[in-house]
Amino acid sequence: MRGRGRSGGVPAAPLPQRDGIDPVRVRLPENPEGVWTTVGDHLVARFGGAIGAARVEAMLSGRRFVGTDGPVAADEPYGAGRFIWFHRDFAPEEPVPFPVGVVYRDRHLVVADKPHFLATTPRGRHVTETAVARLRRELGLPELQPAHRLDRLTAGLVLFVVRPGERGAYQTLFRDRLVRKEYEAVAPYDPAREFPVTVRSRIVKERGVIAAREEPGEANSESRIELLEHRDGLGRYRLSPATGRTHQLRVHMNALGLPILQDPVYPVVEAEGAADDWSRPLQLLARALEFTDPVTGVAHRFESGLRLSALP
Incomplete structure (x- = not known):
């Protein structure tokens, strides 16, 4: 530096x-x-x-x-x-016992498979145990920066930018909704509900309040939800968000009466510490990212190598 x-x-x-x-x-x-x-x-x-x-x-x-x-x-x-x-004095952090996988790497990008429970960037009590800090250390890329963020409890693909001067171009892709994102979730199966379905609603997230909520008014979020398979009372769903509100997919699945399995916030906020039970990861995975590279012009599609454990 x-x-x-x-x-x-x-x-x-x-x-x-x-x-x-x-x-x-x-x-x-x-x-x-x-x-x-x-x-x-x-x-x-x-x-x-x-x-x-x-x-x-x-x-x-x-x-x-x-x-x-x-x-x-x-x-x-x-x-x-x-x-x-x-330099700040870092409080001791319990290591997240799962690796960060590298799906793709070139001179411009690193596409990583972030595990459940690992924050994307430093925030609150999670500082050194974050995906960006780990990748900087492990790959020897001190200027690496994320182009977007993934919830700490959600696993899957995150795009990082190698060169600081190019970060804005990749962030613009996400801002302008030029990245096609696919998620996968495991949630209860309801034979009475028809799929695919598109959910639109107004989602509000207040600072200091863990759960986001839906309220009347003009919709600011949209998700398409498809059922891929079902067995033993559970369904595997493909979730395609058109917008990127905080907790959007979790809120929309809950609104359908199909809360994502092992979600410590929806439909009910569980006791403190429940979100850090490594044996019960949220069954939500950022499965795919698809976009045209704004720097090289190459059409990319990346797919996660991770799998959800609740419906193998």
Whole structure:
């Protein structure tokens, strides 16, 4: 990561990644009232509430805050606009005991088979145990970035971009719905329900609330659902989302009265910890991705090598 500048006049980070995670970048804001006399004053005020003033001071003493010219001292005069980097202290994470498979790799893309229970990107308590951090470490690709995200509890295909400058082109594919996505799910079988069916509804997801919900109003989500086979009271379904709302497929299957097997949220939010029972993975798999590569012009179709365990 050293020696490579970024767009917008932001210098390259002087610190390498740690465990596949970039250092935190801080830009010192304007200081019209002269509240902060030194860099240390600002850093303590900014981060002291989250990690404690004593911890920030210890990090300064340990030369853990670094600028483009080297470690930052607590008593350096404050200067607005300056960039400073540091590494967060990662809380211990229980390793997810399943590998990340690589389905395809070239100079532009990595298409990975993400296992159940592994987050795509760092968020909350999942930081180093994420697909992007693992792949950066395992493939030696420190600049790897996802073009989209897959729920932590959902397994299957995720597309990663090797070159940061090309990420926008691949993200645009997903934004403009130019990627054909197919999922597979195992859920109860209802002989009275006819398939295929297209479900359209308005889905709302509030910050801090685990479950999304449907409400009256203009539809903002659409999924086509097909029954592939059924036996022993269970069905295998192909799910083709036309939109990408949070938990969309899980919400739509639940709305049909066919909640996806081993879903810890729909129809009822289960007790804390139920979502991390590795013996009961959510029976939802991102099975296929199909698109025309915006960089090379090649038509791609990728299929997951994973299988759902509830209906082998």
